[in-house]
Amino acid sequence: MIINFECGKCKKKYDYNVKKICMENSKVVFRETPICTFCGEDKDYFLSEKGQGEMTELMFEGKIKIVDDLS
Numbered sequence: 001m002i003i004n005f006e007c008g009k010c011k012k013k014y015d016y017n018v019k020k021i022c023m024e025n026s027k028v029v030f031r032e033t034p035i036c037t038f039c040g041e042d043k044d045y046f047l048s049e050k051g052q053g054e055m056t057e058l059m060f061e062g063k064i065k066i067v068d069d070l071s
């Protein structure tokens with residue numbers, strides 16, 4: 001699953017194959033950490049506008065596993 005991210009450090013946008021996406025307690029969890037392909041940042045990243053659209057699409061297609069821990 002390739003999603004578009006934006007790096008919080010160098011502000012560049014990049015595509016990253018995160019392999020799998022889950023929703024755990026309303027929090028998005030990526031199987032692979034989307035490391036910035038420009039500067040290597042692995043913590044300060046967020047979904048770009050394009051990425052948000054891609055996420056919405058995947059959600060709509062039921063490709064994002066939702067794991068809700070209700071306990």
Ligand SMILES: [Zn+2]
Nearest residue numbers: 007010036039
């Ligand atoms: Zn970067």
